[in-house]
Amino acid sequence: MRDPAIPQRTERLLQSLGADPDFRDAVLGDLAEEFAIRAVWDGERAARWWYRRESVRVAPHLLRNWLGRTPARGLVRIAAAITAGWSSIFALEVVIVQGIAPVFGIPIEGRLLAVTSRTPLEAFALSVLFVVWTHCDGVLAGFVAAKVSPRSPLVGALAFTIVCGAAMVAGNFILPHGSVPLAFRLFNTLALVTGSVVGGLLASLGKNRRSRVASNDSV
């Protein structure tokens, strides 16, 4: 009979929260041990459900450990991750605005205004395009923010998401937007926020998978 398998992705995400290795290994080891017991008693499905639920409860403690361990260095890394995220968005925007958009004839001038200044069908198509574009911005920024903080990639991406999301929500209500509908602006914000979370997850899962393969190879 095969051994029950721990939810690998969940474990990798917990590893990416950057807690002290001793603290993290003790916590993950306990989760693994309890998972094995529950898989025998309650079945693998119930054990997996328990593992995921318990991971949600454990995550704040791993984050707290990370922050408590190196508060100054941690804040510097978070600031670096946020800056890198913004920079990557800026770089992507330059590439699209200067290089890609003119080639395909996409109206860049007044990116948001373009949504309302066309026929309904065109406005809808452009809205979708811009929301997808913003989502891609978010994925890239989240990915870069995670890569900048290699010991705690998910923390870097989440920090960027929170700061960026808060700035965009504030901007939606404070800055003048002419006739651009609020719903579109909020969708745009949501696209960026979800994108950066996705980017952070991609970077975290990819990093841990590679380190796992490397450790298997060394054995």
Added chain:
Amino acid sequence: MSSATIGSFELTVLLAVARLGDDAYGLAVRRDVSERTRRDYSVGAIYTTLDRLEKKGFVLSRMTDPTPTRGGRSRRQFMVTAPGQRTIRSAERVAKAVWAGVGSSINPETA
């Protein structure tokens, strides 16, 4: 002598470590505390408290050999230090003093 104070949950965890002796590691402490308090504590909450107790000098920890059931990870085993034992005795004295004289005057059935 350690002058650090101890909270009620910290004391509960410290007592569990003392009770479990050589078998005091996160999972066992969690089970013990959860059974006695009838509350489901997370592994993280227990380790955060154990970490705090270690910083205060009430417990010591050491890593054991890795085991396959833990995904190749070690156990972090805890033991109560001398300041920890003194704190337990002190807390017991305080509790006895605080509870003295209450006895049968408290009866929720007739209140």
